[in-house]
Structure formats: structure tokens, C-alpha cells
Amino acid sequence: MQTVIYMVRHGESPKTEGNERTRALTDKGMQDAKIITELLKxxxxxTYISSPYRRAVLTIEEAARSAGKEVLVIEDLKEIVFAGEDKILQDHEVYPLVKKMFAEPESSLPGGESMTIGRERTVAVLKKILKDYKGQKVAIGTHGAVMTLMxxxxxxxxxxxFLFTTSKPDIYRMEFDEDRLIDVTRLWG
Structure with a gap:
């Protein structure tokens, strides 16, 4: 019995307002969310599940609503905490950091978490989703680093x-037989 997971990386999000948890989507991000709704309809x-971060929820919310579903939020699907829960890092800061953290998975900044910890956290959630929603199709509103780790x-x-070839947003359809990945198809672009 196959389970299908749709990894839906969030759309473009401004790094000028709010914090990591609250920042929303840009106008382009909101337009792309409409395209995602069309692609997934x-x-x-x-089932629609998301990171608690607003940009991830907003990216799949319209798709869920149009399917008559609600978005289930799971705290442990949040993005890697790079430098404290609320601190927004600009792309020129975060990209070199991400490269270093993938190369040295135990490393982290003060107040941040390592890739190893982030991977353990998010993979545990994905394994539970595969068990609890066996045989179903599940869309997950997610982030670049944790999507790549999962x-x-x-x-x-x-x-x-791979992470640096993805876009905001992006969609990957993953087919599983039990907990064995058997196929991945990119739906965005």
C-alpha cells in the first residue's frame, strides 16, 4: 500500500518583518500559493500538515481549504533554528552557514540547533506521518533545509x-512503499 507525501516548500517570504515564526509571504509568494492550489487540486x-511557521502554512492553506480540509500544524516540522528562535538571517548570511552545517552536521551557532538534531526531529515526524497516514496522500508545508534533511x-x-537547486516555492511528490522511498517527482517548474 503506497503512501504519497508532497513536500511543499514555502513561497517567497520577506526577511524584513516579523520573526522566523511570524513572517508571511510576499505578493509573489501569495500568487505562487494560488498556483500550488491549482497544481494540487x-x-x-x-491530509494537509504544516510547519508552524506562518509562511509554510500560508503556502498550502488555500489548497487545503479548496479541498475542504484544514491544515494540521506540527511544531517539530519547523525549520532548522539557525541562530535563536526569532532571529531572521539574510540569505547572504544563511547560505554559507547552511553549507557549513551540512558539511559539519554537529555544528551550530549559539542558540541554534545542528543539522543532526534538526534531522532527528523532522525525520521522526515524517516516519510518524508515514505510519499514521499509511495509504493516504499527505501534503506537508515545509522549509528548504528540513525538507532536504527529510x-x-x-x-x-x-x-x-540539491537544496541549492530548489526554489521558493517547490513541490516534490514522494511515493513510499511502507517506509521505503520508491519514487520522487518534482511538480513545481
């Missing part, structure tokens, strides 16, 4: 180089 998704757990080709 015929997929027959049973996908990379099942197939090592999903690494830091």
Missing part, C-alpha cells in the same frame, strides 16, 4: 547541492 490529497534520510542524493 487533482491530486486527491487526504528527503536525504531516505535517499542520499538529496543533499546540500
Amino acid at each position: 487533482d491530486e486527491g490529497i487526504d 528527503m536525504g534520510y531516505f535517499d542520499s542524493q538529496y543533499d546540500v547541492e
Whole structure:
């Protein structure tokens, strides 16, 4: 019995307002969320789950609503905490940090978490989703680093180089037989 997971990386989000948890989507991000709704509408998704971060919820919220579903928020699907829960890092700060953290998975900044800890946290959630929603189709509103960590757990080709080829937003359809990844298809772009 196959379970299908749709990893939906959030849309473009401003790094000028709020904090990591509260920042929303740019106008482009909101327009892209409408495209995501169109791309997912015929997929027959049973359940919508998201990171608690507002940008991830907003990216899949309209798709869930149009399917007559609500978005279930799971705290442990949040993005890697790079430098304290609320601190927003600009792209020129975060990209070199992410490269270093993938190369040295135990490293972290003060107040942040390591890739190892983030991977353990998010993969545990994904394994539970695969068990609890066996045979269903589940869309997950997620973030670049944790999406890559979860996908990379099942197939090592999903690494830091893969992460830097993804876009905001992005969608990957992952087919599982039990807890074995059997196929991945990119739906965005």
C-alpha cells in the first residue's frame, strides 16, 4: 500500500518583518500559493500538515481549504533554528552557514540547533506521518533545509547541492512503499 507525501516548500517570504515564526509571504509568494492550489487540486490529497511557521502554512492553506480540509500544524516540522528562535538571517548570511552545517552536521551557532538534531526531529515526524497516514496522500508545508534533511534520510542524493537547486516555492511528490522511498517527482517548474 503506497503512501504519497508532497513536500511543499514555502513561497517567497520577506526577511524584513516579523520573526522566523511570524513572517508571511510576499505578493509573489501569495500568487505562487494560488498556483500550488491549482497544481494540487487533482491530486486527491487526504491530509494537509504544516510547519508552524506562518509562511509554510500560508503556502498550502488555500489548497487545503479548496479541498475542504484544514491544515494540521506540527511544531517539530519547523525549520532548522539557525541562530535563536526569532532571529531572521539574510540569505547572504544563511547560505554559507547552511553549507557549513551540512558539511559539519554537529555544528551550530549559539542558540541554534545542528543539522543532526534538526534531522532527528523532522525525520521522526515524517516516519510518524508515514505510519499514521499509511495509504493516504499527505501534503506537508515545509522549509528548504528540513525538507532536504527529510528527503536525504531516505535517499542520499538529496543533499546540500540539491537544496541549492530548489526554489521558493517547490513541490516534490514522494511515493513510499511502507517506509521505503520508491519514487520522487518534482511538480513545481
